[in-house]
Amino acid sequence: MDDSKDSTRGRVSRRGLLKGLGMGAAGTAVAAPALKKTPPTTRVDSGPIPPVRSAKGRVPVTLKVNGGTQKVTVEPRTTLLDVLRDQLDLTGAKLVCNHGSCGACTVHINGKPRYSCMTLALDADGQQITTIEGLTPKTGLTPLQEEFVSHDATMCGFCTPGFIMSLTTFLQENPNPTLEQVKRACQGNTCRCGTYPKIFEATLAAARRTRREA
Ligand code: FES
Ligand code: FES
Numbered sequence: 572m573d574d575s576k577d578s579t580r581g582r583v584s585r586r587g588l589l590k591g592l593g594m595g596a597a598g599t600a601v602a603a604p605a606l607k608k609t610p611p612t613t614r615v616d617s618g619p620i621p622p623v624r625s626a627k628g629r630v631p632v633t634l635k636v637n638g639g640t641q642k643v644t645v646e647p648r649t650t651l652l653d654v655l656r657d658q659l660d661l662t663g664a665k666l667v668c669n670h671g672s673c674g675a676c677t678v679h680i681n682g683k684p685r686y687s688c689m690t691l692a693l694d695a696d697g698q699q700i701t702t703i704e705g706l707t708p709k710t711g712l713t714p715l716q717e718e719f720v721s722h723d724a725t726m727c728g729f730c731t732p733g734f735i736m737s738l739t740t741f742l743q744e745n746p747n748p749t750l751e752q753v754k755r756a757c758q759g760n761t762c763r764c765g766t767y768p769k770i771f772e773a774t775l776a777a778a779r780r781t782r783r784e785a
Contacts, residue, residue: 628646628647629644629645629646630644630645630646630693631643631644632644632645632654632692632693632695632696633696633697634651634654634659634695634696634698634700635697635699635700636655636659636661636701636702636705637661637700637701637702637704637705638705641659643658643692645658645692645693647691647693648691649691649692649693650687650689650690650691650692651678651687651688651690651691651692651694651695651700652664652669652676652687652688652690653666653692654692655678655687655700655702661702661704663702663703663704663732664676664677664678664687664702664703664732664733664736665729665730665733666688667729667730668688669688670688670689671686671688671689672761673730673760673761674686674730674733674734674737674759674760674761675729675733675760675761676688676733677732677733677734677736677737677759677760678700678702678703678736679699679700679701679702679706679736679739679740680695680698680699681698681699682699682701682740683740684736684737684740684759686759701736702732702736703732703735703736706735706736706739713735713739714777714780714781714784715735715738715739715742715773715774717777718773718774718776718777718780719731719734719735719770719773721773721776722769722770722772722773722776723769724766724769724770724772725766726764726766727763727764729763730761730762730763730764733760734757734760734762734770737756737757737759737760738753738756738757738770738774738777741753741756741774742774742777742778742781745778746778746782746785747778747782748774748775748778750771750775753771753774753775754767754771756774757770757771
């Protein structure tokens with residue numbers, strides 16, 4: 572009984588195998604001419620790749636930067652940060668994340684801290700822009716900058732201009748801040764070297780000093 576079953580199973584299995592091979596062969600026989608008919612791949616020549624930056628489409632923009640007026644031409648997609656750094660040689664604002672998360676590019680636009688990497692130069696047309704170069708006195712430093720130095724609040728210094736720009740307006744609006752308020756004011760700026768405690772101390776010291784000297 573068991574042998575018969577095995578034998579049947581064996582025959583069916585062999586038949587199935589042969590059927591399968593037959594189908595496979597048929598499939599191959601059908602597919603082969605189809606493959607032969609496949610047209611050869613042809614390269615479509617779409618002409619030269621257009622340049623990413625083109626003189627065409629550039630537009631004039633007037634930027635009021637650090638008390639002066641600068642006329643530049645830009646592509647509409649150009650950021651304020653790129654114009655400041657690449658065309659006006661104002662490299663204090665730093666390009667780090669380039670998408671509005673680190674604050675290294677912070678400048679003042681009409682007196683408010685703004686990420687210049689997230690601001691189109693076109694949108695800054697006619698606005699009052701101040702960079703760290705314009706904020707810093709011709710000789711010496713602002714009280715906040717001096718406190719950053721004396722509190723050793725910089726390591727690599729890459730984030731420092733952005734912090735100074737943000738905290739300067741913060742102190743103008745909050746001359747007697749608490750530590751918590753200072754921490755919140757720094758939320759839009761990142762220091763990868765981790766100098767936050769010293770930045771907070773320097774800011775509180777600058778506030779005390781400015782109140783004393785007022
Ligand atoms: S470079 Fe602008 S926010 Fe980071
Ligand atoms: S001092 Fe280096 S990132 Fe802040």
